[in-house]
Amino acid sequence: MTERLSEQGSLALFTDVEMPLVPVLAEIERNGFLLDVEGLRALSKELERDLDQMIKAIEGLAGGEFNINSPKQLATVLFEKLGLKPIRKTKTGYSTDEDTLTQLRHSARIARADCELSEPQQTQVHLCGCVTGIGESGDQAAPYVAQSDRRGDRTALFYRSESAKYSGEGRIRITNQRSVYRTGRPHLALRRLQPDRAAHPAHLSQDPRLLAVFAKGEDIHMATAMEIFGLPSSQITRDMRRVAKTVVFGIVYGISPFGLASNIGVPQADAKKYIETFFEKFSAVRALMDRNIEEGKTKGYTTTILGRRRPIPELQSGDPVQRGFGERMAVNSLIQGSAADLIKVAMIDVNRRLCHELPHTKMILQVHDELIFEVPEKELEEAKHLVKTEMEATGKKLGLSVPLKVDLGTGHNWRVAHP
DNA sequence: GAACTCACG
DNA sequence: ACGTACGTGAGTTCT
Numbered sequence: 545m546t547e548r549l550s551e552q553g554s555l556a557l558f559t560d561v562e563m564p565l566v567p568v569l570a571e572i573e574r575n576g577f578l579l580d581v582e583g584l585r586a587l588s589k590e591l592e593r594d595l596d597q598m599i600k601a602i603e604g605l606a607g608g609e610f611n612i613n614s615p616k617q618l619a620t621v622l623f624e625k626l627g628l629k630p631i632r633k634t635k636t637g638y639s640t641d642e643d644t645l646t647q648l649r650h651s652a653r654i655a656r657a658d659c660e661l662s663e664p665q666q667t668q669v670h671l672c673g674c675v676t677g678i679g680e681s682g683d684q685a686a687p688y689v690a691q692s693d694r695r696g697d698r699t700a701l702f703y704r705s706e707s708a709k710y711s712g713e714g715r716i717r718i719t720n721q722r723s724v725y726r727t728g729r730p731h732l733a734l735r736r737l738q739p740d741r742a743a744h745p746a747h748l749s750q751d752p753r754l755l756a757v758f759a760k761g762e763d764i765h766m767a768t769a770m771e772i773f774g775l776p777s778s779q780i781t782r783d784m785r786r787v788a789k790t791v792v793f794g795i796v797y798g799i800s801p802f803g804l805a806s807n808i809g810v811p812q813a814d815a816k817k818y819i820e821t822f823f824e825k826f827s828a829v830r831a832l833m834d835r836n837i838e839e840g841k842t843k844g845y846t847t848t849i850l851g852r853r854r855p856i857p858e859l860q861s862g863d864p865v866q867r868g869f870g871e872r873m874a875v876n877s878l879i880q881g882s883a884a885d886l887i888k889v890a891m892i893d894v895n896r897r898l899c900h901e902l903p904h905t906k907m908i909l910q911v912h913d914e915l916i917f918e919v920p921e922k923e924l925e926e927a928k929h930l931v932k933t934e935m936e937a938t939g940k941k942l943g944l945s946v947p948l949k950v951d952l953g954t955g956h957n958w959r960v961a962h963p
Numbered sequence: 964g965a966a967c968t969c970a971c972g
Numbered sequence: 973a974c975g976t977a978c979g980t981g982a983g984t985t986c987t
Contacts, residue, residue, distance in 0.1 A: 615968075
């Protein structure tokens with residue numbers, strides 16, 4: 545199918561990996577996974593109680609009942625009834641998102657209370673299942689299943705599979721921090737590709753500094769922090785590492801000094817400096833981005849590492865704003881789409897070997913850059929070895945200039961297993 | 964169904 | 973002067 549489309553000069557929206565991926569996805573759906581229903585129910589109750597209390601407190605400060613889930617009503621309370629100063633507007637009124645509330649919290653108790661409310665409310669037990677097929681719109685990654693919430697101490701995790709939805713037999717498995725070790729339960733193992741998917745940008749850009757970092761197996765965010773701040777590793781704080789991480793991600797999304805500043809909470813001038821320094825130190829990354837954008841403008845689409853195309857008509861727009869969007873989309877598609885290519889190849893290869901060698905080990909989830917398996921306790925060591933070997937081989941197979949590394953976590957629930 | 968807000972990567 | 977980080981799915985409210 546791919547070939548015919550290509551021959552027609554049409555768009556190769558799919559690469560050769562998508563078709564062989566389909567049976568793997570089908571198997572994941574069939575496998576389903578277990579869910580600690582009782583644990584989640586208990587957690588849900590507890591959160592509901594806390595939520596109730598917080599709402600009461602907020603309504604006390606507001607001087608009356610209102611629906612805090614309604615941005616419109618919240619805006620009325622904050623900006624009209626209480627006379628707070630709006631931070632920014634949305635299409636239809638004043639924004640009441642988390643960022644706004646955070647800014648308001650310094651001047652108003654109600655905003656403070658409302659900020660605190662965000663946490664438990666969003667960790668309510670809502671079982672978000674989001675198994676989709678392969679990107680129906682043809683653009684890049686197409687997540688298969690993913691949604692969890694790792695904020696706060698009481699993080700609950702929500703995973704659901706399509707098959708479980710239909711089987712109605714509780715073949716869903718979960719994981720929250722309350723589920724205790726239970727013998728006889730399948731072991732859960734996670735594998736995570738190169739931290740933060742920065743390996744293929746290094747490969748694609750051939751940036752000497754980035755390549756060196758990966759060749760030595762160093763911590764990518766530590767390395768960029770050292771370059772950005774011009775300090776030795778001994779002087780890099782956790783916070784600096786975090787900032788560096790945001791800078792790197794922001795850059796591949798086409799962030800502006802304005803955006804970076806508001807994201808990490810530093811003056812715009814500092815943000816500008818971080819971005820500039822990054823491009824000075826890793827100039828090949830800039831060149832890669834420029835190349836990608838130029839190519840996109842000429843061809844009307846961008847291409848991932850395996851040749852998956854995404855049309856971006858905005859690149860040819862006369863409107864500078866539209867063009868800017870197009871440019872960010874182009875760069876982002878290259879990076880995210882290539883990461884998706886890698887994980888798909890890994891899924892196919894790992895699954896093939898599991899079928900033959902360890903049929904009791906089941907792939908149960910893919911979460912962008914990680915794969916999750918249920919493994920019988922007695923074959924855990926074998927499974928770990930197989931998955932690690934096979935995933936790391938993916939990089940070599942695709943000719944990446946940097947060795948791919950995977951992190952591992954194991955445990956009887958997601959929280960414990962997650963690195 | 965649009966708009967907003969949130970979660971994850 | 974302008975807007976200002978990509979892309980995915982989901983829940984809730986309101987039109």
